[in-house]
Amino acid sequence: NAGVMQNPRHLVRRRGQEARLRCSPMKGHSHVYWYRQLPEEGLKFMVYLQKENIIDESGMPKERFSAEFPKEGPSILRIQQVVRGDSAAYFCASSPTRLFHSYEQYFGPGTRLTVT
Amino acid sequence: QKEVEQNSGPLSVPEGAIASLNCTYSDRGSQSFFWYRQYSGKSPELIMSIYSNGDKEDGRFTAQLNKASQYVSLLIRDSQPSDSATYLCAVNLDTGNQFYFGTGTSLTVIP
Numbered sequence: 695n696a697g698v699m700q701n702p703r704h705l706v707r708r709r710g711q712e713a714r715l716r717c718s719p720m721k722g723h724s725h726v727y728w729y730r731q732l733p734e735e736g737l738k739f740m741v742y743l744q745k746e747n748i749i750d751e752s753g754m755p756k757e758r759f760s761a762e763f764p765k766e767g768p769s770i771l772r773i774q775q776v777v778r779g780d781s782a783a784y785f786c787a788s789s790p791t792r793l794f795h796s797y798e799q800y801f802g803p804g805t806r807l808t809v810t
Numbered sequence: 811q812k813e814v815e816q817n818s819g820p821l822s823v824p825e826g827a828i829a830s831l832n833c834t835y836s837d838r839g840s841q842s843f844f845w846y847r848q849y850s851g852k853s854p855e856l857i858m859s860i861y862s863n864g865d866k867e868d869g870r871f872t873a874q875l876n877k878a879s880q881y882v883s884l885l886i887r888d889s890q891p892s893d894s895a896t897y898l899c900a901v902n903l904d905t906g907n908q909f910y911f912g913t914g915t916s917l918t919v920i921p
Contacts, residue, residue, distance in 0.1 A: 736913035801853040
């Protein structure tokens with residue numbers, strides 16, 4: 695499967711626990727984006743990363759949320775001390791290098807986070 | 811003002827008809843435009859991208875872009891029940907990193 699991979703697909707956490715969401719981009723893609731989607735709402739941009747760099751985190755809440763894309767391994771979105779309002783679908787998307795003006799983003803299957 | 815606006819619908823069309831989905835955007839610096847389809851409980855799937863004014867056709871789908879009017883649309887010809895989904899419009903500034911998504915239009919194709 696050469697598509698964007700995310701795991702876990704479903705994650706249940708109790709309030710106050712930490713949630714770690716993982717994303718492996720499509721082969722050959724070096725740009726990763728994280729989005730959050732609440733029920734009946736649109737996709738909200740959170741953060742844009744390249745390998746070892748956070749390029750744009752303007753959509754990320756200032757507290758409890760962090761993201762990384764290490765040199766080796768998947769991108770990780772971390773939510774500390776989760777609250778019920780964090781329950782949502784979190785989607786990762788990847789795109790090839792923008793050098794060739796290809797801005798198309800391809801989405802993974804998402805992680806459904808439920809905070810109890 | 812929202813960056814990207816779509817009529818939330820629901821839009822219902824009979825099978826075989828043309829479905830027309832519309833999207834307006836606020837930032838004149840927007841350069842790249844995309845249509846995604848999202849089935850309930852699934853992730854968005856890229857259908858079309860368009861970068862220049864005019865029409866772009868791909869099978870039963872036609873994207874139309876009018877930058878002067880800040881308007882992009884998606885036409886689905888010979889609509890099928892399997893086209894029933896939510897269609898998301900996305901816009902990207904050439905110098906920016908974010909995609910701005912509309913809230914989507916729900917389409918139902920009635921057999």
